[in-house]
Amino acid sequence: MFAFLSDLRKRAAVGLVLALTGLAGCAGLPVAGPGAGGDGPRVDTSAPVPVALLLPRGGSGGDASVSASMENAARLAMASAPGAQIDLRVYDTGGSPAGASAAATTAVNEGAQIILGPLYSQSISAVTPVVSGQNINVLSFSNNTAVAGGNVFVLGQTFVDVAERLTSFARQQGRPSVAIVHAEGVAGEAGRDAILQAAQSAGMEVATVQSYPLSQQGITQAAPRIARAVNESGATAMFLTANVDADLPLLATALPENGISPAQVQYLGLTRWSAAPEALSLPGLQGGLFALPDNSALERFNAQYRAAYGSAPHPLAGVAYDGMRAVSTLLAEGRSDALSQRALTRRDGFEGAYGAFRLLPNGTNDRALAVATIRNNEVVILDPAPSSTGRAGF
Secondary structure: OOOOOOOHHHHHHHHHHHHHHOOOOOOOOOOOOOOOOOOOOOOOOOOOEEEEEEEOOOOOOOHHHHHHHHHHHHHHHHHOOOOOOEEEEEEEOOOOHHHHHHHHHHHHHOOOOEEEOOOOHHHHHHHHHHHOOOOOEEEEOOOOHHHOEOOEEEOOOOHHHHHHHHHHHHHHOOOOEEEEEEEOOHHHHHHHHHHHHHHHHHOOEEEEEEEEOOOHHHHHHHHHHHHHHHHHHOOOEEEEOOOOOOOHHHHHHHHHHOOOOOOOOEEEEOOOHHHOHHHHHOHHHOOOEEEEEOHHHHHHHHHHHHHHHOOOOOOOHHHHHHHHHHHHHHHHOOOOOOOOHHHHOOOOOEEEOOEEEEEOOOOOEEEOEEEEEEEOOEEEEEEOOOOOOOOOOO
């Protein structure tokens, strides 16, 4: 059974972010606005190029094991582009903003030409002033778009990316309107805003927006009101920000019980429903839509990692792989502008652990995502992830 009731608020606030790529972050942090950094340094690709990797090696909890797996993945990506000469330098952030600031300062002083990391949004916010004006780009491991911009990129799968993929697909399948049901608080409201943006881009009418408190009692009491509003709105789809390890199980049971039939109103999920096998039997999720990365690419990455290191990678390791894959791919091409924003945001993008992806000029990213549903308590892929970016991809 789902063990989520005693600490629902904490699990949902953190889990909503973790459900995408496992990256921690909070909305509302300072943004590195346009012009905060230069385009990027010119490099000599005939000699090793200093690349800094900022990880919470000495942080609390499982930070040490996460860091080790992410470093391994970065080195695996280096090996995938043998033509790239890279001098990888790993700096410990200690899992804190102060530690990240100190690590970034040392990296810059020691000649780093690009920074990969740090992991946490609070730490990225601390690194931003260090690199501002230094003509050095940062490929952070967060999925929090609040810290993207200027010379800071986020590599994690974003809420907007998922919302755009699902609203576009639902619209094409004859679902012209959507209701948005979100948790109260920073994470749920960030999800709501991403869905609103995506619905507008897809030409999908937002029929109603409903919120609920992050508690068992709050959800139970809000469910009749939400169901009534959704049914009266005439919405043909309903987008949930709920996380599979927190509020989703209760919502996906309470809303159908209060009259929102999945046969009439298609449920859409901002988070990865398949992250918890128990979720596949929830009544509201049957026939609903959620997004997944390119499974074939992920399987290849996992197999390569196991072959190299003898164990499975941490779920976050693929993001570090992707950051280094972008850097090593560009350096292997022998470009003196390999670490510039122009090169990093090339239309063709890169092939990563989760499939094709590209970095965008605003500091966010596009990732190739599959659209999945649940039938008979099993995951079924309805629309595979595109295999490439650019004109032939997405």
